[in-house]
Amino acid sequence: MTTQKTKISVPLLDLKAQYQNIKSEIMSAVESIFESQYFILGKEGVALEEALAPYCDTKFAIGCASGSDALLIALMAIDIKPGDEVITTPFTFFATGGSVSRLGAKPVFVDIDPDTFNIDPKLIEEKITSRTRAIIPVHLFGQCAEMNEILEIANRHNLVVIEDAAQAIGSEYYGKRAGSMGLIGCLSFFPSKNLGAAGDAGMMLTSDPDLAEKLRVLRVHGGKPKYYYRMLGVNSRLDELQATVLKVKFNHLESWTKARQENASRYDKLFADYKLIEQVKLPKVLSYCRHIFHQYTICVSDRDQLMKHLKDNDIGTEVYYPLSLHQQDCFAYLGQLAGSLPKSEQAANQVLSLPIYPELTLEQQDYVVSTIAKFYAQK
Numbered sequence: 001m002t003t004q005k006t007k008i009s010v011p012l013l014d015l016k017a018q019y020q021n022i023k024s025e026i027m028s029a030v031e032s033i034f035e036s037q038y039f040i041l042g043k044e045g046v047a048l049e050e051a052l053a054p055y056c057d058t059k060f061a062i063g064c065a066s067g068s069d070a071l072l073i074a075l076m077a078i079d080i081k082p083g084d085e086v087i088t089t090p091f092t093f094f095a096t097g098g099s100v101s102r103l104g105a106k107p108v109f110v111d112i113d114p115d116t117f118n119i120d121p122k123l124i125e126e127k128i129t130s131r132t133r134a135i136i137p138v139h140l141f142g143q144c145a146e147m148n149e150i151l152e153i154a155n156r157h158n159l160v161v162i163e164d165a166a167q168a169i170g171s172e173y174y175g176k177r178a179g180s181m182g183l184i185g186c187l188s189f190f191p192s193k194n195l196g197a198a199g200d201a202g203m204m205l206t207s208d209p210d211l212a213e214k215l216r217v218l219r220v221h222g223g224k225p226k227y228y229y230r231m232l233g234v235n236s237r238l239d240e241l242q243a244t245v246l247k248v249k250f251n252h253l254e255s256w257t258k259a260r261q262e263n264a265s266r267y268d269k270l271f272a273d274y275k276l277i278e279q280v281k282l283p284k285v286l287s288y289c290r291h292i293f294h295q296y297t298i299c300v301s302d303r304d305q306l307m308k309h310l311k312d313n314d315i316g317t318e319v320y321y322p323l324s325l326h327q328q329d330c331f332a333y334l335g336q337l338a339g340s341l342p343k344s345e346q347a348a349n350q351v352l353s354l355p356i357y358p359e360l361t362l363e364q365q366d367y368v369v370s371t372i373a374k375f376y377a378q379k
């Protein structure tokens with residue numbers, strides 16, 4: 001008998017593997033929604049909110065249609081208006097800055113700490129003006145930004161802090177959960193996030209009862225009671241099909257998070273074993289943080305070549321993010337020239353996110369790192 005060596009391939013994310021493990025649970029949950037024919041703002045959505053608020057250490061959780069909407073509605077709830085300025089990081093998904101601009105306000109980008117890719121609190125204060133209203137730190141890749149410093153600056157200048165926790169569900173900073181430290185925390189359940197829906201969905205977190213009520217009203221056009229409008233809101237609900245899928249998946253979230261963390265440690269060890277520590281800068285985990293590894297992101301100087309080499313060997317990787325927000329065409333009017341936020345620009349040229357999903361096998365991880373080792377051996 002001949003043993004044929006099966007070719008290994010490693011996708012960046014394998015949602016089919018996840019689905020195979022929970023298929024029957026998901027399908028019976030989905031079927032019960034169809035049987036009920038009740039699709040918008042029902043008991044599944046409420047049950048999900050009641051499960052997620054305590055998990056995130058907040059009193060309230062309010063579902064909405066996406067993480068982008070969570071940010072937008074959060075900013076509407078604190079009355080962000082044209083002319084206001086909101087400080088945030090340029091090294092993030094577009095929605096963080098986009099939500100500010102959508103309300104006619106000005107995003108003010110502050111450079112990052114290159115070791116964590118999160119906003120550098122030391123650089124915030126020099127960007128505060130009389131028009132500054134809020135700070136949006138992003139907990140990028142699953143590790144929290146330096147919230148103690150950020151909250152201290154915000155308090156001193158009377159600014160609101162809205163956490164973009166889209167990549168950070170269950171992440172902790174000195175024992176505090178992501179989304180619970182600012183006035184409002186925003187989650188995304190985009191399918192590729194650690195807790196992913198079967199479509200778009202998002203959530204807002206807060207412990208302020210009046211604000212929670214306002215967020216609830218804003219997501220239904222601002223109507224309360226129904227068909228009476230005292231404020232202008234949007235149509236942004238987390239529907240029952242998404243809620244029921246998320247409820248099923250939420251029961252697995254802790255074990256998935258642990259698997260991601262174990263995969264991250266295995267990568268760290270493999271990179272050391274293959275003697276790649278000189279060429280590859282590994283993700284830095286702060287001792288006081290619980291990193292949930294939404295992404296395992298390395299930095300390399302020859303990123304595009306390495307990415308191509310990995311692709312040629314059936315390994316999926318991605319660049320989050322290839323262009324800093326201050327350099328996007330739609331933000332050109334801000335007049336932030338190339339070179340003005342050098343750490344963010346350098347990260348955009350060097351980052352590469354590797355497969356880190358929970359179902360990843362040791363064999364696959366070894367293949368990823370040995371393929372990287374081959375790339376450097378050939379150079």
Ligand SMILES: *Cc1c(COP(=O)(O)O)cnc(C)c1O
Nearest residue numbers: 066067068093095166188189190
């Ligand atoms: C995914 C993401 C969002 C937006 O979430 P959507 O649900 O896709 O709208 C916002 N900010 C960050 C940092 C994200 O990663």
